[in-house]
Amino acid sequence: MTAEATLDEICVVNLADTFRADGEILCNPIGNVPLAAGRLARATFAPQLALTDGFSVLISGDLAVGDVAGPEMIEANMPFRSIFDCVWSGRRHVVMGGSQMDRHGNQNFAAIGPDYAQPKVQLLGMRGAPGNLINHVTSYWIPQHSTRVFVPKVDVVSGPGYDVMAAAGADAFHEIRRVVTSKAVLDFEATDSSGIHCMRLRSVHPGVTVDDVVENTGCELVVPEGVPTSRLPTDHELHVLRTVIDPNNRRKGDFPQ
Amino acid sequence: MTDQPPARLDKRLTHDEVIAQLESGMTIGIGGWGSRRKPMSLVRAIARSDLTDLTVVSYGGPDIGILAKLGKIRKAVCGFVSLDSIPLEPHFRVARQAGSFEMSEIDEGAFYLGLLAASHRVPFYPTRAGVGSDMLKNNPDLRTVRSPYEGGPYDDVELVAIPAMRLDASIIHMNRGDQAGNGQYLGPDPYFDDLFAMAADKTFMSVEKVVESPELLAGGAVETIKIARLFVDGVVEAPMGAHFTECPPDYARDEKFQKAYAATAKDEDAWAAFKQRWIDVDHETYVAQLGKEGSG
Numbered sequence: 368m369t370a371e372a373t374l375d376e377i378c379v380v381n382l383a384d385t386f387r388a389d390g391e392i393l394c395n396p397i398g399n400v401p402l403a404a405g406r407l408a409r410a411t412f413a414p415q416l417a418l419t420d421g422f423s424v425l426i427s428g429d430l431a432v433g434d435v436a437g438p439e440m441i442e443a444n445m446p447f448r449s450i451f452d453c454v455w456s457g458r459r460h461v462v463m464g465g466s467q468m469d470r471h472g473n474q475n476f477a478a479i480g481p482d483y484a485q486p487k488v489q490l491l492g493m494r495g496a497p498g499n500l501i502n503h504v505t506s507y508w509i510p511q512h513s514t515r516v517f518v519p520k521v522d523v524v525s526g527p528g529y530d531v532m533a534a535a536g537a538d539a540f541h542e543i544r545r546v547v548t549s550k551a552v553l554d555f556e557a558t559d560s561s562g563i564h565c566m567r568l569r570s571v572h573p574g575v576t577v578d579d580v581v582e583n584t585g586c587e588l589v590v591p592e593g594v595p596t597s598r599l600p601t602d603h604e605l606h607v608l609r610t611v612i613d614p615n616n617r618r619k620g621d622f623p624q
Numbered sequence: 625m626t627d628q629p630p631a632r633l634d635k636r637l638t639h640d641e642v643i644a645q646l647e648s649g650m651t652i653g654i655g656g657w658g659s660r661r662k663p664m665s666l667v668r669a670i671a672r673s674d675l676t677d678l679t680v681v682s683y684g685g686p687d688i689g690i691l692a693k694l695g696k697i698r699k700a701v702c703g704f705v706s707l708d709s710i711p712l713e714p715h716f717r718v719a720r721q722a723g724s725f726e727m728s729e730i731d732e733g734a735f736y737l738g739l740l741a742a743s744h745r746v747p748f749y750p751t752r753a754g755v756g757s758d759m760l761k762n763n764p765d766l767r768t769v770r771s772p773y774e775g776g777p778y779d780d781v782e783l784v785a786i787p788a789m790r791l792d793a794s795i796i797h798m799n800r801g802d803q804a805g806n807g808q809y810l811g812p813d814p815y816f817d818d819l820f821a822m823a824a825d826k827t828f829m830s831v832e833k834v835v836e837s838p839e840l841l842a843g844g845a846v847e848t849i850k851i852a853r854l855f856v857d858g859v860v861e862a863p864m865g866a867h868f869t870e871c872p873p874d875y876a877r878d879e880k881f882q883k884a885y886a887a888t889a890k891d892e893d894a895w896a897a898f899k900q901r902w903i904d905v906d907h908e909t910y911v912a913q914l915g916k917e918g919s920g
Contacts, residue, residue: 423812446813447657451733455751478720483762485723491712492704497731498753527756537755537781 372600374549375400375618377572378508379608380600381552383408385506385545386460391415392503393425393459395450399617400547401462401508402432406612411604419445429607432617454495457540460504466490467521470566470586472528472543472555474507475521483523496526504542510621512548514585529555529564549622550575550583552597557589565589570597633804637858639669639907642828645858646670646793649698651679653739653789653824655796655817656869658685658706659877661809663797663830665865665907670696672904681739681789683732683815685869686885689715690903693895697725701765701789703732707882714889728765730754734786736816741788742823748785755782794824797866798851799874800843801831801859807851808840811872814850821855830862832874864911 382404386394394416396405402421409416410429420426420436425443430436445453453459467475474496480487499505505526509516524531532538543564546553550572557567567589571580577594600608646652652670656662667687670678677698682688684705691697693715705716719725730738737749750769753759760766765787771779796817798807807829809817821827829851840849868885870877888895902910 447815448736451736454733455753477758483758484727486720489712489717489720491706493729493731493757493759494704495732495753497755497757497759498733498751500757501752501755523762524756524758532756535756535782537752539781541756 372605374572375622376600376605376608377597378547378549379404379407379618380604381570381597382462382506382508382545382547383411383604384598385462385547386413386416389413389416389460389504391417391458393417393419393453395419395459396462396508398462398464398508398621399432399613400510400621403608403613403618404462406430406432407604407608410607410612417443423447429611431611431615432613433615451498454498454502457503459499459502460506460544461499462506462508463496463499463526465507465509465516465526467518468507468509468516468546468586469518469521469528470559470588471530471563472526472546472566473521473524473531474526474528475523477523477525479522481522493525500526500541500543501532501537502540504544506544507546508621509546509548511623512550512580512583514583517584517586517588519586533563545569551580553588557591567591568594570595572597573599633853635805635853635857635859636803636834637828637860639665639860639862642666642795642858642860643669643673643675645826645828646673646675648675649677650675650792651681651790653791653794653820654680654682654687655794655815655820656685656687656866657683657813657815658704658708659869659882660685660708660813661797661811661815661866661871662687662869663795663865664867664869665862665910666795666797666828666830666860667691668903668907668910681791683735684716685713686882689713692716692719692725693889695724699726699728701728701730701738703730703735707886709877709879710882710886714886718889728763729759730763730766730786731759734784736819737786738789739816739819739823741786742790743819746788748787750783750785752781752783754784760784789823791820791824792826794820794827795830796820796827796851797830797862797871799832799871800835800840801829801851802837802840802853803834803859804837805829805851805853805856805859806837806840806849807831807856808844808849810844810848810874811870818850818855821851826857827855828858828860829856830860830865832863832865832871834859834861862907864914865907867914
């Protein structure tokens with residue numbers, strides 16, 4: 368059965384694994400694959416996680432991605448003001464995207480170009496990335512692993528990485544746990560010559576070679592001996608994902624068409 | 625001597641009467657969030673007016689998009705500018721890439737601390753958010769502070785001092801209100817509209833419907849009457865006043881209309897037609913057109 372798992376499903380379970388050790392925190396994944404991952408994690412191996420409806424309340428039970436929660440699912444009020452309180456309390460793990468990322472995990476989804484006063488391309492802006500990174504665990508979901516995303520230097524630091532946080536003495540609560548991409552799982556469990564955490568290839572998805580990942584990564588990447596293959600969903604996970612968490616296949620929409 | 629009861633407080637105003645109290649060069653706060661419960665009828669009234677050189681403070685959506693497109697904005701203070709279902713406001717994107725106005729960007733959570741500081745009449749509130757990121761480099765309005773305490777919790781870190789965002793005026797939109805200025809939200813989130821009201825010298829609140837005060841409590845729990853009249857200077861009855869942004873439970877976002885609006889960022893002729901039909905008309909005409917012609 369697990370041999371039938373598709374790429375999107377492999378990405379979902381490998382993102383779900385990032386919440387495994389979190390305990391009772393606000394699991395706040397952004398994007399369809401991350402949302403499916405958070406809800407699958409709670410429905411299977413991480414029942415303590417708290418999840419939102421995507422708007423303003425915490426919900427119990429299994430809400431399918433894209434569906435609207437009924438009042439019977441509401442377990443607590445969580446308007447934006449409370450979300451920010453929760454961010455600052457540290458009891459949160461967010462999953463964000465990124466248009467650029469470098470070897471120390473600096474992320475940019477704000478703008479492209481050298482002049483922030485007049486960017487070449489305006490992207491989302493800083494949004495909540497500065498506050499997220501300095502307060503609690505962050506993971507990233509990169510649906511198109513390419514040299515356009517993984518670059519030697521990001522144009523704008525919206526989500527700060529390990530080097531700038533160490534330099535600012537702001538790393539007390541900073542952790543970039545994983546970066547799950549369309550080709551691989553990356554982490555920051557290696558260190559550079561200055562002892563700063565840097566990007567490491569943790570596993571490659573089935574059918575992807577290490578060379579393929581390295582060729583499509585435009586920043587330095589630590590490649591250990593014997594990189595394992597990313598884990599496959601269990602039969603149970605696949606069943607729950609396909610029938611309960613994401614029966615409408617919203618997760619597949621995250622990948623570039 | 626017969627004591628007459630005092631006249632009932634009545635702060636009802638027209639859109640034009642609100643505009644008459646605003647001036648070019650003012651700092652104006654706009655409530656709501658992205659494309660959610662924005663005071664759009666008042667935003668359009670500003671758009672039609674000769675007001676210019678504005679500093680706009682907002683969890684930005686089409687308010688900033690429209691005012692930027694019309695060249696009304698000198699400076700935008702914001703956490704983001706989004707249409708929610710369209711993640712980046714397209715007119716904002718064009719204006720930013722043209723460098724049309726000064727940008728003071730603040731982490732979206734930290735942003736509300738500026739409103740809170742202004743509400744409490746203190747110069748700043750501190751937060752971790754921003755240290756290490758390029759927020760400080762790209763926003764010359766921001767400074768950092770360290771704790772004056774020693775040996776306490778969290779005392780040895782650099783913090784960003786989010787400056788008080790004192791506002792000359794705020795505009796907000798609520799589902800219900802009374803003529804005295806008490807305001808009620810019936811949707812899922814108050815956003816930060818109570819802080820926009822408190823941070824401003826004058827606050828103008830549009831509402832879907834003006835009701836007698838007891839009807840407010842009949843419509844929702846007491847916590848939903850989030851805006852107290854002591855922070856409100858004018859009440860404008862504006863049914864569909866948040867359109868095309870969402871204003872549940874009264875109405876959802878008009879996605880078809882929003883899509884048509886968004887498309888005008890890439891087509892000057894479409895923008896001219898949109899402006900003529902949907903901005904250059906008073907609110908009554910706007911609502912009548914919505915009913916008669918549908919959106920888009």
